Amino acid sequence: MNDAREIRAKSGTNHEGTSAHNRRVMIDALRLNGSLSRADLSRATKLTKQTVSNIIEELEGDGLVLSLDVVRKGRGQPSTPYKLVPDGAFAIGLQIDRHVTRAAAVNLIGNVLVRAEANLPPGGPSRGAKVILDLIESVRKELATLSVQSEKRLVGLGVAMPGPFGMDIVDDDPWMMAAWQNFPLLETLAAGTGLDVGLQNDASASATAERMVGVANGLDHAVCLYLGYGIGAGLILNGELYNGANGNAGEIGMVLTPPRHAGERHQALEHRASLASLYQHMGLDPADPALHTKLAAAALSSEPSLAGWIELAAGDLRWSVQIIETIFDPETVIICGSAPEPLARRLMQAMDPLLPSIAERRTRRLPRVQLGMTDPWAVALGAAAEPISRAFDPRFSAILKTRANG
Amino acid sequence: MNDAREIRAKSGTNHEGTSAHNRRVMIDALRLNGSLSRADLSRATKLTKQTVSNIIEELEGDGLVLSLDVVRKGRGQPSTPYKLVPDGAFAIGLQIDRHVTRAAAVNLIGNVLVRAEANLPPGGPSRGAKVILDLIESVRKELATLSVQSEKRLVGLGVAMPGPFGMDIVDDDPWMMAAWQNFPLLETLAAGTGLDVGLQNDASASATAERMVGVANGLDHAVCLYLGYGIGAGLILNGELYNGANGNAGEIGMVLTPPRHAGERHQALEHRASLASLYQHMGLDPADPALHTKLAAAALSSEPSLAGWIELAAGDLRWSVQIIETIFDPETVIICGSAPEPLARRLMQAMDPLLPSIAERRTRRLPRVQLGMTDPWAVALGAAAEPISRAFDPRFSAILKTRANG
DNA sequence: GAAATAAGTCAAGACAATTGACTTAATAAG
DNA sequence: CTTATTAAGTCAATTGTCTTGACTTATTTC
Structure with missing residues (x-):
């Protein structure tokens, strides 16, 4: 029917x-x-007892x-519960940041077993790739x-x-994130x-980590800010x-925010609510190794310039949460990131009261906004959780044939 | 392991x-x-020739x-192409609007075979339900x-x-859409x-219609505005x-837009870029039966008050498109709705140039924004397409067991 | 005309879930 | 203290669906 015309179809x-x-479903049920x-598994997955037994x-x-x-409980033969073997599988996660790279090894249930970090030399991947491969190798050795x-x-x-990802690079910075991309x-x-590598x-x-x-955990509709x-x-x-379509969903940094006051130009969200904007606001050096500690301390103090930024950023975040709720209708919005926890907590508090939205319903079971992980290792954890999810979570793509036979 | 504790698991x-x-995959491939x-199907679906033959x-x-x-083409035994039987399946779609309800019958390939509409009496479902059931019945009879x-x-x-859907109702209007909900x-x-009824x-x-x-058609990542x-x-x-999570994803009417000028308060998008706002801007009566025709005519003229609204609304839409692109990373954004086509076309033109966004990439194959259906029947068509999609499109949920046995 | 190529069929086989009867082991009831 | 009831889990046979490999058919190329 076709010459070279490409036929489009699902597998x-x-x-x-x-x-x-079915294996994935059972693992998922045990994790959850x-x-x-x-017998529990049989009821929960709708598979027969026999099938469950076999699997x-x-x-x-x-x-x-x-x-x-x-476990003895009521009439009938006692049941034998099963659980996941924590060390039944492992994965390694790698975070590449501006000036640092972190690697972590996790097991099947998401425990972090090994962590290691290294400074990335300026100059991008030409010098950095080696550093990264060495870092992964050392984590792998320690895991062994x-x-x-x-x-x-x-x-x-x-x-x-x-x-x-995949953009035509326009501007770059000294740490050459663009070059990495x-x-x-x-x-x-x-x-x-x-x-097998995933990106x-x-x-x-972060969302992957929060989900694992x-x-x-166990939510089907959630957004991590x-x-x-x-x-x-x-x-x-x-x-x-x-x-x-291109791996860039959720890249909301470029969203244009409402001006804060008359005459202000529309600004991209990332220029207003991001640590970069905080560093600029407070005149901090993003490359300062003690930055995280300093920020944490400042967040616990009554530093007026920090308080000022929080006030402004909270306004933008409040607006962002409202947009996210309105567009995605999630069960909850999770605030996470690399800000020190005291800072994240103050931001959360400053966001209260949230803007009215479709998410305000009496039947809610979860808070509209929750605080997630702020651990600097959360991204590496999420990176490591991704292969575990890819290998063990039930998903449509895992059912489909990947190669033809016959 | 559990008393009455609910066990959460996928099927x-x-x-x-x-x-x-596999049946759905084949139907989908034929439709597309x-x-x-x-032989084509075997290659495309990765199933064996034999399996394809059986199905x-x-x-x-x-x-x-x-x-x-x-079809004879090159060496080898000639092939026998197959296609969908247009009348292999039917579905009925119902649109409930403020003062009118429309019903349409479509076939397996999305041809509209029957259409019928009726005025909805004010007073909401107490009187309207009967009108609707009668309308469906008449479409069904005509289809037969x-x-x-x-x-x-x-x-x-x-x-x-x-x-x-599912909101605690706050405000209502004479046509009692809230009561319907x-x-x-x-x-x-x-x-x-x-x-079987879907909502x-x-x-x-509209998106369902555009996809069918x-x-x-054939896109996996698209947003209909x-x-x-x-x-x-x-x-x-x-x-x-x-x-x-609650069927309300995409309800962007409540998104707060950037103020247009200094001093203006933030406004919900639906108060600025919607036909309701146009009616208000132009002092039109939304209940006027000739409204659509009048608007179409106005759109082809140089009516200054319409031009003014277009200018303003286009600004908000430009911003909306940029947010959508930034958040969803779709292959394309489709402008559709119940505005008369000349109006929709002018709005599209007024949106040019679009705001810079992540969607501007050299590898693009589709326009960032395209004009979709503006036919007043598009929503009814989409409503009718939904059961077809539910019954025949490949989807994760169609694979899962719905009842236990054993 | 013979070789090559491709579509499609046939019949047997492999795989994984289902079925229904059965075993085991506990509590509840008399 | 015995018996009935209930529930977990197993056994062996069956079923449903895809796969396998050999085969047939029909066409073009050499």
Whole structure:
């Protein structure tokens, strides 16, 4: 029917897809509920007891689940609960920031087992790539000392760095984030480590972390408002991270905000509500290694210039939250980022009262806005959580055939 | 493991899920590509020739596909292309608007076969429900005269009405849209028609229509900016309509816009860029039956008050498009709605040049903004397209088990 | 005319979930 | 203290769906 005309279609599926999905569903259920018996799993997943038994046996054989003590409760044969084996799988996450890179190893349930960081030399990837590969290697070595099986059970490498990706680069900065984005990073890392590599921006990584071990755990619709050097949103929609057509969904830094006062020009959100704007406002040096500590201290004091920025930024964030609620209709909005926790907390407080929005409903179960992780390691954790999610979370794409046969 | 504690888990799947998915994938491929041979389908879906043959045979038996003339092309046995049978399935769509309700019947490929409209009496659902049921009944009867099989092949009823849904009602208007939203409409319609009923807001319905037969056909990431009495966005993300946690995603009317000039208060977008705002600006009566014609005429003239509104609204839309691009990273933004086409066209032109955004990339294949349907029947069409999509489009939820056995 | 190529079929096989009867082990009831 | 009831979990056979590999058919190219 077609010469070279491209045929567009989604993939079909087969037994393998079915089986893979059911395995993922069971792992997901165990992660979400802590421990469940085979009978529980059967009811929850709508699969038969027999099927659940078969899959559990398989998962147990693979070292992904283990049985706990028998539980007596009411009539009937006592049940044997199962839970995930924490060290049933590992993943490594890498955060590439302006002047520093962090790597972390996590296990199947999101515990951080190893962390390591290194300074990135200025000059971008030409010099930095080596630093990164060494850092990953050292994390991998250390992980191997904690678990003999770590190498065998390593499911991938997740990378997080500031977006947006794939843009025609216009401006650059001394730390050459743009150069990083043009560099064939994924290929280099895949070749250098032999691992499957995934990429997210900071905000998405944060959301991934919140979903695995944070306040977004078990939520299918949540947005992480990530306040870092820039500002971004990590989108969890229908239980999966949403990336958009080009991987740039949620890059809200370029959104134009309402002017604060008469005569002010419209400004991009990231010039008003981001740590970069705070540094500028307070005349701080972004490269100062003690910056985080200083900011934390300032946040606990009554520093007037900080208070001024908080007041202004909270206004923009209040507006941002309202837009996010209005556009996404999420269960909750999570404030996270690399700001020191006292600062994030003060920002949260300053955002109160929130603007009226569609999110104000009596049937709400969760707060409209919650504080998420502010740990500087959260992004690396999210980066590491991504391969775990890719390997074990139920998702449409995991069902589809990836190669043809016949 | 649990007393009454609720266990949260996703559903598993089985052979039926596999088969259902593969059927949907084939139908989707045929819809998207017009006609394909079994060999084409096998390559495109990654299923084996044999599997494709089996499914095609089944679909042919179900009257959903039919074979075309054999095509000779190059070496090898000539291929037999298949295409969808237009009248292989039908659905009815219902639009409930302020003072009017429209019903349309479409077939499997989105052709509108029947349309009918009725005035809604003031007073909300207490009197309107009957009008609606009668209208649906008349469409159904007329459809039956066009196809003997229509009743057997009717897959559902789709309803579209202005959102947001499930809110604590604050203000109301004479046409009592709020009352409609509180009324158990879906239950009433399901009981009154015996059909499966789905609900969307206007903007989502518009997006559904654009995806089935409009400029979003085949796109996996697109946003429809719907300009009606209010304003909303219909979100196609990952190839599916996105509804949010409570079905209100895309209800952007409440977004606060940047002030137009010093001293102006922040205003909700729907008070500035919506037909309601135009009516107010021009002193038009929204209930005037000739309104659409008058507006169309005005749009073709050089009416200064209309030109003034266009200038203002275009500014807000420009900003809205930039936010949408920044947040969703879609392949394209589609302007649609119930404004007369000349008006929509002028608005589009007035939006040029668009604000700089992440969407400006050299690798773009589609325009950043495109004009979609402005037909007053587009929403009813989208409403009717929804059950077709629900029944035939590949989607994650269609794979999952819905009832337990064992 | 023979070789190459491609579409499509046939029949057997493989895989994974389902079915229904059965076993095991506890509590509740008399 | 015995028996009935309830629930967890297993066993073995069955079913549904896709895959496999060999085969047939039809066309073009050499």
